[in-house]
Amino acid sequence: MSLVTTTEMFKKAYNGGYAVGAFNVNNMEIVQGITEAAGELKSPVILQVSKGARAYANHTYLVKLVEAAVIENPEIPIALHLDHGDSFELCKSCIDGGFTSVMIDASSKSFEDNIALTKQVVEYAHAHGVVVEAELGTLAGIEDEVVVEAGHESYTRPEEVEEFVTRTGCDSLAIAIGTSHGAYKFTAAQCTRNADGILVPPPLRFDVLEEVSKRLPGFPIVLHGSSSVPQEFVKMVNQYGGNMPDAVGIPEEQLRKAATLSVCKINIDSDIRLAMTGNIRKYFAEHPDHFDPRQYLKPARQAVKDMVAHKIVNVLGSDGKA
Ligand code: G3H
Ligand code: 13P
Ligand code: ZN
Numbered sequence: 001m002s003l004v005t006t007t008e009m010f011k012k013a014y015n016g017g018y019a020v021g022a023f024n025v026n027n028m029e030i031v032q033g034i035t036e037a038a039g040e041l042k043s044p045v046i047l048q049v050s051k052g053a054r055a056y057a058n059h060t061y062l063v064k065l066v067e068a069a070v071i072e073n074p075e076i077p078i079a080l081h082l083d084h085g086d087s088f089e090l091c092k093s094c095i096d097g098g099f100t101s102v103m104i105d106a107s108s109k110s111f112e113d114n115i116a117l118t119k120q121v122v123e124y125a126h127a128h129g130v131v132v133e134a135e136l137g138t139l140a141g142i143e144d145e146v147v148v149e150a151g152h153e154s155y156t157r158p159e160e161v162e163e164f165v166t167r168t169g170c171d172s173l174a175i176a177i178g179t180s181h182g183a184y185k186f187t188a189a190q191c192t193r194n195a196d197g198i199l200v201p202p203p204l205r206f207d208v209l210e211e212v213s214k215r216l217p218g219f220p221i222v223l224h225g226s227s228s229v230p231q232e233f234v235k236m237v238n239q240y241g242g243n244m245p246d247a248v249g250i251p252e253e254q255l256r257k258a259a260t261l262s263v264c265k266i267n268i269d270s271d272i273r274l275a276m277t278g279n280i281r282k283y284f285a286e287h288p289d290h291f292d293p294r295q296y297l298k299p300a301r302q303a304v305k306d307m308v309a310h311k312i313v314n315v316l317g318s319d320g321k322a
Contacts, residue, residue, distance in 0.1 A: 001078075002070060003066070003067070003098070003100050004078065005079060005100045005129070006079045006081070006131055006171070007131055008077070009077055009264075010171075010172060010264040013044075013220070014220055016321060017259070017260045018316055018317035018321060019264055019316045020265055021316050021318065022047075022083075022222075022267045023046070023267075023268050024049070024050060024053065025048070025049060026062075029300060030272060031065045031068075031069050032069070032301055032305075033301045033303075033304030034069075034272075034305070034308050035072065035078065037305045038078075038322075040309070041318075043076060043312045044076060044078075044321060045078055046265060047066050047069070047079070047081070048081040049081070050084055050269075051084065053083075059093070060097075063098045063099075075322060076322040079100050080099045080100050081099065081100070081101040081102065081133070082099050082101070082102040082103055083267070084103055084105045085102050085105060085121070086104075086106075088117065091124070091125065091132075095124060100129075100130055102132055102133070103132070103134070104133075104134055105134075105135050105174075106134070106135070107136060107137060107176075108138065118134040119167065122169045126169070131172070132168075132171050133170065133172045133173070133222055134168055135173070135222075136160060136161060136164050136174075136175060137176030138176055139176050139180055139224055155177060155178070155205055156212060158211035158212045159215075161173065161216055162215050165216060165219065172220040172221070173216070173219065173220075174222040174224050175208070175223070177209050178202065178203070179204065179224060179226050179250055182225075182270055183227070183270045185201060185225065186202070191248065199248040204250065204258065206257070206258075219262065221262045222263070222267070223255070223263050223267065224267045225267065226250055226268055227249045227271040228255070228315075230275075230307070236278030236281065237274065240278070242277070242281055247274075252314065252315050256314070256315050256317070259317055266315070266316060268311060271307055272304055275303040275307045276300040276303065276304060278303070279303040280296050280300050283299055
């Protein structure tokens with residue numbers, strides 16, 4: 001199978017009540033960890049590349065790594081997606097350079113400017129057989145805390161989604177329902193604490209998701225900022241010399257519920273970073289005399305694979321759906 005767009009993946013995911021994982025890739029070990037898990041579990045998967053990943057690893061290296069993963073895993077559909085494209089030129093460069101899907105993230109612009117830029121990308125992408133993810137609403141982050149608490153300004157406004165999708169022609173829509181990028185998704189003030197002293201974040205706004213879905217029947221919805229920040233990795237980082245107090249993510253049960261609804265794509269990046277960093281720190285603490293990258297990257301790659309396998313089976317529900 002060669003690289004595919006997300007069209008068929010999303011149709012099957014929507015009708016099947018599961019979601020496809022979209023994992024950010026920056027190097028060979030990450031590509032291998034993700035695709036080995038997806039391949040063994042016969043799960044479709046989206047490999048996504050951010051502007052920063054492209055600047056770090058180079059467009060051609062990333063495309064060729066993903067193409068290698070396609071060759072090594074011929075039985076599963078794999079899409080190559082641009083994450084958070086911020087300009088027509090960046091999207092065009094990825095479309096021309098072998099990506100099968102791009103995101104144009106103009107969510108920080110006005111409604112009209114978001115529509116204009118998204119439409120421009122959609123026209124070029126569709127003419128080249130590539131699909132487009134757009135975004136409405138602004139994801140909460142630690143710096144957005146006050147805005148969210150003041151009046152829910154950051155959440156997607158369901159009354160805007162039909163007009164946005166109709167006028168832009170986008171193929172999927174990322175919405176803001178309370179997820180957030182990074183490993184520090186919520187401040188302590190936004191959370192309660194459980195008996196172990198771990199922060200418990202505010203629940204996702206399923207009412208917003210349901211209202212959006214009602215207005216866009218059959219249309220694939222995307223969730224960004226959906227890492228769960230597993231406490232086992234946070235503990236590992238902290239135990240072996242790191243310092244990540246109060247890192248907290250989205251509870252997996254809530255993502256599982258979203259996956260059974262109209263959410264067809266769930267973005268995970270921070271959990272990959274945590275899995276690798278925790279295991280690399282542990283490895284060095286236990287083997288202070290080692291210096292071969294193949295030695296310390298091996299358990300890190302295995303940790304990415306195990307984490308992705310867990311997400312596929314227990315969060316996304318995409319195992320066996322390839
Ligand atoms: O949503 C952003 C992704 O986590 C990519 O992060 O820009 O650091 O590559 P990055
Ligand atoms: P996390 O930071 O929660 O992993 O989100 C990743 C993401 O949304 C990439 O676009
Ligand atoms: Zn994102």
